[in-house]
Amino acid sequence: MAELLYEGKAKQVYKTEKEDEYLIHYKDDATAGNGVKHDKFEGKGVLNNTISCIIFDMLEEAGIKTHMIKKLNERDILVKKVDIFPLEVIIRNITTGSFCRRLGAPEGIVLDEPIFEMSYKNDEYGDPLINDDHAVALKLATREELAYIKETTLKINELLKEFFLSMNLKLVDFKIEFGKTADGTILLADEISPDSCRLWDVDTNQKYDKDVFRQDIGDLIETYKAVLARMQNK
Ligand code: C5P
DSSP states (O other): OEEEEOOOSEEEEEEOOOOOOOEEEEEEEETTTTTTEEOOOTTHHHHHHHHHHHHHHHHHTTTBBBBBEEEEEEEEEEEEEEOSSEEEEEEEEEEEHHHHHOOOTTTTTTTEEEEEEEEEOOGGGGGEEOOHHHHHHTSSOHHHHHHHHHHHHHHHHHHHHHHHHHTTTEEEEEEEEEEEEEEEEEEEEEEOTTTTTEEOOOOOOOOOOOOOOOTOOOOOHHHHHHHHHHHOOO
């Protein structure tokens, strides 16, 4: 068995024989509220890996540089080795979630422009919201790297919005992560799945994402299966 390098809430990262490649394994765990709520859903890892690979392929084709090398099997992908920036990069197109809780804003307002946010990935401090100056001061990234991350994230938002709209889903918000290779290239890393995006049906506003688990309002596996089915039928 390959050496386990890192275990997160929903994935594991393993070394491979190649110095510059890692293997990511998708688990069935679901967590919410920084791990306070935790459950397992048989088949969730398979669904998220499948969905994320379809999205990363689409983004690569559109010219976004990602960590993806290839899908190995239903739970594993081979990726380029990167050092992950300890940043959760978030875009909001419609208000909900922590934005409304933090600012007292009403839910469901369609924003004139996307809102770009960054959180410092730090469980102990509850992933606090930070700005560029904080990130530079803490040496999490340089100004140039942050500029590239923001520009690329806004492009990804446009591509994802169009992609999901073609399956009759509104992209409400999402979180992505970036990493840096040994030669300094910045790549989109981690995953893009219903765990990390909010997706609402265009006609009914029904939720097709992890909020069904966070809020106990639906069956997670059936919801994720429905997202994949829409992707495959579009
Ligand atoms: O909770 P909040 O409203 O800040 O979430 C914004 C977006 O980021 C949502 O799509 C959520 O699924 C995603 N997110 C995530 N991982 C986190 C925090 C938020 O994928 N740790």
